[in-house]
Amino acid sequence: MASFAHDFPFDPAYGRTLDDLLRIPAPDDAPDDFDAFWRARYEEARRVATEPELGPLEEERDGVRIHGVTFTSVGGVRLGGWVVLPAEGAAEAEYGFVIGHGYGGRQEPGPDVPLPLPRSAAILPCVRGMGTRGLRAGIPDVSSGHVLHGIASRDTYVLGDCVADLWCAASALHELVPETARTENGPRLGLLGESFGGGLGALALPWDDRFAAAQLTVPTFGNHPLRLTLPCVGSGESVRTYHRTHPEVTEVLPYFDAATAASRVKRPTLVAAALFDPSVPPPGQFAVYNALAGERELQVLDAGHFEHPGTAAATKELGAARSRFFGAHLGR
Template sequence: MSIPTEHPFDFDPTYGLGIEELRAIRPPEPPPNFDEFWRARYLRTLGVNPEPRLERSASSHPDWRVQDIVYASTDEFQIGGWLLLPRAGAVRRGLVVGHGYGGRDEPDFDIPVQETAVLFPCFRGLSRSRRAPISSDPEGHVLTGIDKPERYILGGCVEDLWMAVSVLTELYPEIAGRIGYGGVSFGGGVGALAIPFDRRIDRGHLSLPTFANMPLWLTLPTVGSGHAVQNYQRTHKDVLKTLRLFDAATAATRIQIPMLLAVARFDPVVAPPCQFSVANARPTSNHHETVILDAGHFDYPGAQEQQAQLSEKVRRFFGAT
């Protein structure tokens, strides 16, 4: 283990917690209408026709056929992204891949899957899905609509993910029931919110997931999107009423499919206690595995080795039938 000991932050990104203390953290209690809120959104999303439009991409790769894609999401939002199709072998599975709060400039060509149609959507307001007046800056994006739960941007991003699953099932009906999701940081939190309410998703990988354990998230110093929400809370004391409905750890307690979680002990952007709140929401078993990294959102000795080991686990996880 090589947790960083030197860093430029004016707070401790381990928050003074050891591994056993992190493993003991549990998700907060849900608000009374949590499940009803998300089930209604999911049913409403299923009524939207994604109308995917594909074009040959300027990007190319020897292992993948690359297509640019645009599809319709809720609120008449057009979502842009990329679709990768294997040059060798049939399409036997589907995978939706989320992104961090930095957005995405291109698909991840090193994703360790085969015989898989891989859809890389850009969530609304970010990268290929930019639209005024939504800020593409994380500290502005995370506040969009935060005063109205039905209009909060995170809910729209969850719907974009559900619509991505609809796109894959429309393009490749034969893979229905064999579609996974993988997301890191921002995409990890969005995935935790989306997965339990969409039974079309059969397995999920969440890495460094954010938006978890909101009562704690609002109190821990950070340089991530949580910092903007903490500043907002100073003049909007009731913001937790909205955030409790968007708690990734609360949602994770409802996940019933196989999961591979990756969480960090040191992270200045997504506080480790919040990450572990997601990982601890489901018991470790043959169907749920948690990988503990030394650090997240920060370079550290051994990072390449740990990421290589995680990549191999991801390959085996999404290669399972």
């Protein structure tokens, strides 16, 4: 059980040891039409003409060129983000990545570049409502409000559209860089997501066979029934507060449970889960890992969403594990 000096009014380790965390399952109340709901959402997203437009070069570093990009997602929503290409040109790309972002949004490509593998291209979308290039009128741009937007119904909850934004981003990348699409040896596309992006990634993965492998770091939205009992300083606290006056939300949340979705994930997945995390309670993170139905790998972090003396070393170690993992699983 990890322990750090802190001033939170609760224990960010939630009294669990690693052994305890490795026994936390997905919830047992998945809706009967969970799969049908998500397959329909995926089919809708695949019908979208994403019409990606690559912007001018914004930055060149680490052997890549970074361009702005816009593309269309479900509902005709036009979103932005960045595309990363090998410095030698798109034709040199052998692998592709869709990279989600945390609930702080994305203002720039930042630490997601350099990419996990050389000779790669990537799209870094800003999902609707988040980041400077995903802002939308009527959708709150801070996590406490965003996570509640449309939550009264499974059909209007913003998380469903955010997952679709990742699928449409993959379509846009394939159109811009056809080399990242499926080859005779299988798909060449990887999915990465951290925190908010990790939860969205788990929800996106089971239905989209364009992804060969994925890496989810401190993923959120895992085991909602348990999350509703755990105080935190992240978006989950907004949902807990909302639940107190709107108990009927428990009819909606099961459709957006990342651990339930993980139980449908068959492709290789690396999960980095933390023992101590004040923003995304570790029990939910480990529920996602424990539920994975396919080949899986666990990287245990001492802490998530919390700076500590070992943060830099842990980040470096995770980066090395990520590169090794995708090197073993993309296009094999």
